Amino acid sequence: MCGICGCGEGPVHLDEHEHSHEHEHEHEHDHNHTHSHAAVHSHAPGLSQVRMVQIEQSILAKNNQYAHENRRFFSDHGLLVLNLVSSPGSGKTTLLTETILRLKDDIGIAVIEGDQQTARDAERILATGVQALQINTGKGCHLDAHRVGHALEKLQLQDHSVLFIENVGNLVCPSAFDLGEAHKVVVLSVTEGEDKPIKYPDMFHAADLMILNKIDLLPHLDFNVEECIQYAKQVNPRIKILSLSAKTGEGMDNWVQWLKAELQLQLIAYA
Amino acid sequence: MHEMSLCEGILQTLEQQAEVQDYQKVRTVWLEIGALAGVEVEALRFSFDVVMEGSLAEGAKLEVISVPGQAWCIPCGINVPVEQLYDPCPHCGSHQLQVNGGDQMRIKELEVE
Numbered sequence: 001m002c003g004i005c006g007c008g009e010g011p012v013h014l015d016e017h018e019h020s021h022e023h024e025h026e027h028e029h030d031h032n033h034t035h036s037h038a039a040v041h042s043h044a045p046g047l048s049q050v051r052m053v054q055i056e057q058s059i060l061a062k063n064n065q066y067a068h069e070n071r072r073f074f075s076d077h078g079l080l081v082l083n084l085v086s087s088p089g090s091g092k093t094t095l096l097t098e099t100i101l102r103l104k105d106d107i108g109i110a111v112i113e114g115d116q117q118t119a120r121d122a123e124r125i126l127a128t129g130v131q132a133l134q135i136n137t138g139k140g141c142h143l144d145a146h147r148v149g150h151a152l153e154k155l156q157l158q159d160h161s162v163l164f165i166e167n168v169g170n171l172v173c174p175s176a177f178d179l180g181e182a183h184k185v186v187v188l189s190v191t192e193g194e195d196k197p198i199k200y201p202d203m204f205h206a207a208d209l210m211i212l213n214k215i216d217l218l219p220h221l222d223f224n225v226e227e228c229i230q231y232a233k234q235v236n237p238r239i240k241i242l243s244l245s246a247k248t249g250e251g252m253d254n255w256v257q258w259l260k261a262e263l264q265l266q267l268i269a270y271a
Numbered sequence: 272m273h274e275m276s277l278c279e280g281i282l283q284t285l286e287q288q289a290e291v292q293d294y295q296k297v298r299t300v301w302l303e304i305g306a307l308a309g310v311e312v313e314a315l316r317f318s319f320d321v322v323m324e325g326s327l328a329e330g331a332k333l334e335v336i337s338v339p340g341q342a343w344c345i346p347c348g349i350n351v352p353v354e355q356l357y358d359p360c361p362h363c364g365s366h367q368l369q370v371n372g373g374d375q376m377r378i379k380e381l382e383v384e
Binding site: 049051052054056058059060061062063140141142172175176197198201202204205233234235236237 | 273283309
């Protein structure tokens with residue numbers, strides 16, 4: 001059992017990690033030491049005594065610590081990292097393969113694929129000629145920052161490049177787990193119904209960009225684009241929206257421009 | 272079902288704190304869960320009992336302190352109560368809201384021995 005994030009994965013490779021995690025952690029608990037000493041002195045050793053202990057710690061503290069480490073790594077290397085989230089079948093992998101084909105000659109790209117089982121998505125990415133690493137979460141419903149941190153050790157990431165993290169297809173759980181990304185990008189396909197943003201508000205609230213995918217199918221559907229955008233803005237007034245079809249290429253230029261602009265911003269920060 | 276992962280996270284904190292704070296058993300865990308934290312309290316209770324089994328917190332009581340959602344309404348310039356992320360401002364009806372309360376999930380306090 002992984003002792004860090006509760007992901008249910010085999011052995012922990014904490015020793016492979018930067019030592020900073022543990023040090024930082026001790027600092028965070030410094031105030032608790034005082035309580036502890038006071039409590040120890042207040043009763044005879046060996047006697048069990050019921051007492052109260054103040055914790056005041058986020059349940060996600062561990063994940064957030066790892067996310068912080070990841071973010072620092074990304075920033076040190078001028079990496080633009082995007083966490084792609086959606087329900088299963090929204091077209092994330094096709095969006096990625098089409099994006100890679102348009103960008104790979106100009107920009108370094110790598111992909112971390114999260115799925116419960118199989119390496120099918122990583123294989124599709126590898127076929128485009130860029131690096132891909134599959135993480136199988138088993139019964140887990142989301143990627144967490146700890147697993148992503150280990151994936152970073154295995155990838156040969158080029159400075160000033162783009163890393164896409166394709167999260168497990170799930171519009172609920174991944175919203176709570178920061179991976180250290182610059183942005184969560186939520187992909188919604190028009191076959192899913194325009195009210196997804198208010199049905200799954202947490203995810204649309206956590207995302208900075210919504211990609212409305214498969215717009216080539218709109219003529220065959222009753223999907224109301226304006227209503228969908230209105231729902232998304234209702235949950236998250238700051239969300240940006242791009243409509244496209246990864247299949248026909250319509251709207252892909254805007255997405256590619258957005259990526260390039262965001263990478264440029266990372267480079268400015270890096271410099 | 273990320274409530275299961277959350278409970279694993281709670282257990283790790285309890286185990287880690289057991290060393291620092293010198294306790295052997297956890298009797299009660301107080302959590303503060305915001306209405307906008309995306310946590311289903313009933314699922315959390317169920318997972319809690321399952322995850323704590325066989326640990327230093329086996330049979331521990333789980334007390335959940337609910338914190339109401341709150342957001343800053345930009346047009347009104349005041350904090351307003353919200354129950355859902357898609358709620359409008361109860362005064363002006365705007366959705367220009369920035370959540371600033373009730374999105375936390377924290378371990379607050381423990382009763383230990």
